[in-house]
Every structure is written in C-alpha cells, then in structure tokens.
Amino acid sequence: MNQKNYTILFILTLVCFAKFSFSQEQLPLPTPAQLQWQNAELAALVCWDMHVFDGEFYVQKEARITPVKDYNAFNPQNYDMDQWIKSLKDGGFKMAIFTVSHETGFFFHQSDATPYCMKALKWQDGKGDILRDFKASCEKYGILPGVYIGTRWNSFYGVYDFKVNGNNQFAENRQQHYNLMIENIVEEIFTNYGDWAMVWFDGGAHGPEQGGPDVLSAFEKYQPNCLFYHNLQRADMRWGGSESGTVPYPCWSTFPYPSTGAGESAKKEIHANNFQLLKTGIPDGKYFMPAMSDAPLRGNGGHDWFWEPNRDHIIFPLETLIEKYYKSVGHNTSLILGVTPNPDGLMPEFDVKRLKEFGDEIKRRFSSPVATTSGTGEKLVLKLPKMQKVNQLVLMEDIAKGERIREFVLEGKTKEGWQTIFEGSCIGHKFIHRFDAVDLSKIRLQILESKGDPQIKEFTVYNVEG
Template identity: 65%
Template sequence: MSKLLFVFAGLVMWMLGSVKAQNDRDIPVPTPAQLTWQNAELVAVFHYDLHVFDGEKYNQQKNRISPIEDYNIFNPKKLDTDQWIKAIKEAGFKIAILTATHETGFALYQSDVNPYSLKAVKWRDGKGDIVKDFVESCRKYGIQPGIYIGIRWNSFYGVHDFMVNGDNQFAENRQQYYNRMCEGMVEELMSRYGDLAIVWFDGGAHGPEKGGPDVLSVFEKYQDNCIFYHNTQRADIRWGGSETGTVPYPSWGTFPFPFSHSANQEVVLANNFQLLKEGDPNGDYYMPAMSDAPLRGYNGRHEWFWEPGDEEHIFPLENLMNMYYKSVGHNTSLILGLTPNPDGLMPEPDVKRLKEWGDEINRRFSNPLATASGKGNQYKINLKGKQEINHIILQENIANGERVRKFVLEGKTSDGWQTIFEGSCIGHKFIHQFDNMEVSEVRLTVLESKGEPQIKNFQVFDFSNTLK
C-alpha cells in the first residue's frame, strides 16, 4: 500500500511539474533587444533640425506645413557630438537616439535618395554627416546608438500624416516617389552605420497596406537585434500614453496585441490611453511601455527643440527625480528629449542639470543596506540591528518573463511585522519610496504568480530625501 502511495505521489508531483512547465512556457519573454532596452533605463533622444537655426520659437503645427525658405541657415560651426554623448554618459544614460530626419524632411546625413539633406548645404562643403558623427561618438563612449526617422510629416515634399495631398494621377505618382524615397532612406540608415539599439519612426510608419512605404522589410534585412518602433505591422515597445515622462502604477510589460496601433485602435485609444499606460498582465505579447518627455518641459513649456532664451524651462532636479521614480521605477525606460543649440553643442545649463541628476540617482541608489535574490515565494533581508529604511527596489529576472502578480512588502518593527506596501507588478524595476521606518528585517512575499517567481534584486536603502 505504501508503495502505491509513493507511486501516486510521484505521479502527482510529475503532473504538477508539467503544469508549472506549461505555465512557464506561456509567459511572454523579451527578445535580446527588448532586454537591452529595459536594462538601459535612461535613453536620450537628440532633436536637431533646420528650425533650430531660425531664431524663433518652435511651432510644430506651422513647421509641419511650412517649408524652410533657406536651408543654408543650417550652420553648426562648433558641432561636437562627443560633447553631447559625454553629457549623457555622465548622467548614466545607456542609449542615445538622433533625429536623422524630422518634420521638415531635411536629412542629417549624406543621402543618395533624398537631395534635401546635408549634401545640399554649404556647411562642411556639403560633405557633413551628423548621423555618422553621432554613431561614432556613441561607440567611443560606450553608448548604444539609435536613429529616429520622421516620415509621417515632410513639409518640403508636402506630405502630411504619411500622405501626399490630392487624389489625381499627379498625387499618386508623387506618393509612389515619396514611398520609394523613404524606403531608400531607411535602407541607407539601416545599412551604413552598423548595429543599432532602436529605430524610432515618429508617429509610426504606414506600411504598404495603408499606401505607405515598406520600411519593415528593409529594417529586418539589416537590423536583427534592434527595437523597431513602430508601424501597423510591428511594435517592440509601446508609447506610455503621455509625454510627461511617467506612467501610472502598475505598468505591465505585456500587451494583448502584437502591435500597439492596429485594428484594435479603439481599445488602445480608449480612456485616455489606459491600455497603453497600464499594459495587460495577461497579454500574450512582450511589449514594454516607454516614458518620454523633453528636458525643457518645465513651467508650462514642452520643448523638444532648442529655442532662444528657454533655459528657465529646464526641469528642476526634484521634478526629474519624480520622473525617474514614475518611469524607471514603474517598469519603463525613460526617453528624455535633449536639444543641441545652433552652434552644435549641448547648452551648458542642460549639461549641468543632467550631471546633477545622474549624481543624485547614484547618491540614492548606489549603496543598498542589503540585497537578496533568488527563486520562490518569499525573500527575507536581515539588517544589522534596527535600522531606518525609506526605499525599496524590486527587480524580476525579466529574461524569463514577468511572473509576479501580487506581492506584499513588510518590515519587522518593535511592534512586530508591519505592511510597507502591497502591489502587483514588479517587472524590470519597481521603486517604492516611503517615510522612514525603523526595522530589523524586511520581507517580500509573493502572493500570486504565473510560474515560479524569480527575483533578481531585492534591495533596501536609507538616505536623506534632501536634494543636494
């Protein structure tokens, strides 16, 4: 009888193990490019275009429909992409993106298919290539390069919202020409500058099914380990639903559809982009959110491009830290917009603020009191006697997917175990800030999960909240 029970118990354990393995297989996991993206946490996007040089405030609505009269205003006499990249390197950024083209349609490299490019200007005798300079600077300082391609609007060619105006044969011919030119530019940018971390099509990129260029097949021909963002066929990340540099909690790294803007657009856009902001813990596709905001977005402004006399709109350090908590600390990577000036340099006030921000992040999070990691449902940190703590960082091993669905953090005080936080999503990183609490132990208990929980980091901190 005992032998039969033993066999039966073994069969039950085998069945449970099979269910667990099946659950593990059902968990969406990131591609290597997506994993690199989330591990980067801080991403810079440098916006540079002709209207940086016109001495006027940037007017997006006007610039989308008004060609620049004299493209030779483009003359960054002191251009130094090394200076740009050193500024973000010191702040802890890992990826940098350059606007190779934006809404004017002007290309910041030597294009053979788009005559409206650096070949056309007097600067550097028409031989400049800022994309090349940028990528080389990135690799020099250990930053992964990315390229932003704006083809949705092109004021020079008269393209608005992907399409040439008109419905006659002339418009049809121009649309075909524009589509071929866009495909050619994508081929140039994907093939000439080596491996990229991300290609970002601003506002998306209509595919052939909507009358636009076939950019995805060109991208996939040359870049096999790169984030593609995005068109109606593919999106490796999703917009976080605002340009505040923040997302709400929770923000899951999974999504119910294979791309963010599709036949399901009504669902995606509903309730002020709620699905984009929050994701879906039961989604079948790994597609983490990104948070984005310009550095010069303070006090009612929102400037992606350099403007004269705009330094007072650089976000204060306190605001940037709040942004960090609600982006990186909410399971997204933060894309910060930076604005080189007409000389071709990052303005010193911007460089200074970036350095202050990086220093403050390091001050807060480089020296945990204690750390734990492992697999399973419970993790405990024993401190050296009673200590004050005020921050906790949690990280899952997202290489094997987001598994935690419900958890509780507790601290052992003089009055016993007290709840610090009850949550749902951990993902790549969850940061919780709270009032000082004196504890001797800290405990993480996973109450619900999909598959076995895998905690990469469980860290506790104590530091002053006073900004230096």
C-alpha cells in the same frame, strides 16, 4: 510503491509539468533587444531639425506644412558631437536616439536617395554627416545608439500623415516616388552605419497596405537584432500614454496586441480613457511590449522638444526630474528625456549642468545599499546588518524568464514585530518604493500570486537622506 503512492506521484508530476509548461510556453518573453532596452532605463532623444536655426518659435502644425525658408541657415559654428554625448554620459544615460529626420524632411546624413540632406549644405562643403558623428561618439562613450526616422510628415516633399495630397495621377506618381525614396533612405541608414540598438519611426510607419513605404522588411533584413518602433504590424515597445515622463502604477510590460497603431489606425480600446491601456498594459498580455515614459528636459512651463531662444528657464528642476525617475524607471518603464542642441552646435550650458546634477543625484541615491539579496520562491527575507532606519527599496524580476509576479506584500521587522510596508502587484524589470523612514532589522517579501516560480533578480534596501 503501492498504487496510491503512484497516483500521488503522477498528480505531482502533472502539476510540476503544468507550472513548467505555463511559465515556459505561455508567458511572453522579451527579445535580447527588449532586455537591453529595459536594462538601459535612461535614454535621451536628441532632437535637432532645420527650424532650430530659423530664430522663430516652433509651431508644430505649421512646421508640418511649411517648407524651410533657407536650409543653409544650418551653420553651427561650434559643433561638437562629443560634447553632446558626454553630457548624456554624465547624466547616467545608457542610450541615445538621434532625429536623423523630422517634419521638415531634411536628413542629417549623407544620402544618395534624396538631395535634401547634408550634401546640399554649404556647411562643411556638403561633406558633413551628423548621423555618422553621432554613431561614432556613442561608441566612444559607451552609449547605445538609436536612430529616429520621420516619414509621416515631410514639408519639403508635401507629405502629410504618410500621404501626398491629391487623388490624381500626379499624386499617385509622387507617392510612389516618395515611398521608394524612403525605402532607399532607410536601407542606407541600416547598412552604412553599423548596428543600431533601436529604430524609432516618428508617429509610426504605415506600410504598403496603407499606401506607405515598406520599412519593416528592410529592418528585418538589415537590423534583425534591433528594437523596432513601430508600425501596424509590430511594436517592440509602446508609448506610455503621455509626454509627462511618468506612468501610473502598476505598469505591466505585456500588451494584448502586437502593435499599437498611430492616430486613426489605433484601436478604439487603445484610445479609450486617455490612453489608459498604453499607460498600464495588462498582466496577462499575449505580447511582451514594455512601455516608455517620455518628456522633454525643457518642459517646466513649456514643452520644447527642439531648442528655442530664451527658454533656459523652462528646464525641469532637479527634484522634478528625480520624481520622474521614480515614476518611470521605478514603475517598470524606461525614461526617455528629450534634449536639444542649440544653433551653435552645442548642448546648452544650463541643460548640461542639469543633466550632470541628475546623474549625480541618481548615483547618490542608489550607490550605497544597506543590504541586498536575490532568489527564487514565494518568500525572501532580507536581513539588515543591524536595526536601522531605511526608507527605500528596489525589487527586480528576472524578466528574461517573463513577468511572473502578480501580487506581493512587503513587510518590515520592527521592535514590535512585522509591519506591512507595501502591498503591490507588478514588479517587472524594476519597482522602486519610497516610504517614511522606519527602524527595521529585516524586510520580508512574500509573493502571493505568480505565474510559475517567482524569480527575484534583486531585492535591495536603502536609507536615502534628503
């Protein structure tokens, strides 16, 4: 081999090494918990708190500062946790998250750290444990269990925005008491109930540096394989910038900061332009932090995360839920849908019906592909069994190797030749595109820009009626 060939070989080696080095070292990669989160796609936030039982309409600003009048109003006569979780299973949900505590400060588990918990109730002679039942039922139905812990507001203890009111010794002592109590409660939840798939601290969880309890240390010690959301140091996922159950396209899973903050602690650029950065992420973010798209099921003309009487009419129509699916799961996020059991201890009849309709419709739309393929490289051609109508396709990257694709084009082979279907940027975990039905024999994906070799986990085309 002459000197010229050696030089060419050396240059090619450097190029290959550079591509390998970039894709392996510079692209942020998801943790196993983050992969599990994005693969779940559909999660239910099961919201229950003491104000569900007071017969009054929930007003958040009042609930945060007003202790519950009578916590023994909690008396669900037909309580059936399996009915809750089965309704979620029928809806196609892969994960469920239960509000073990919210703004009233009551904890729905057996606690030795606070008296304001299930032990205080007359119901089940003070021996009930909703969190225990929730975890067991999730395991029974194959649902990933998550727990939502409210520490930022606690009307029973007089804590608002993480803090006890006042600047005197009493307030300081009270704050120390509250912080220690929360740390002990969190340790109970992390050690007495097995593994969690996700832990969600409502409104964030300020740590000792902001005068709050240290929950991150307990998490890292006892639940290291779980998804953490969130405090000023760490966020394994991010809020999608609205409670509409949708995000715009594109929505990248990478973010410029390791956490998002909460309230005044959030960076100005995160607040800017109506939380645009949370909604879109950035393509070359340093941190892997996928977005969520959250909305309550009872949000059609209202916004009820918690059950209220005579509100069945605000349950989202099926077609609205399907649209949210396309603009959440289909835009590279997971959809979190808020559901709430009623005071009888059951998921309401109309909610159960709508969840089942939703699950059945998603199955109908995505259970019969026309053709599918996968592969690596800058071009993939999907040959259809025959010239036929198609109107929907799904693309998925192998995000375990990072979000690599930056620009792509989709083209269909008609009788007149290749025609452009879509020009896009982000694929990520999943991108779903709907288009007017057209007769095609092939569909071609061309990657125009990527960081490292493109890794297409799935390229599937459908013809969906209706």
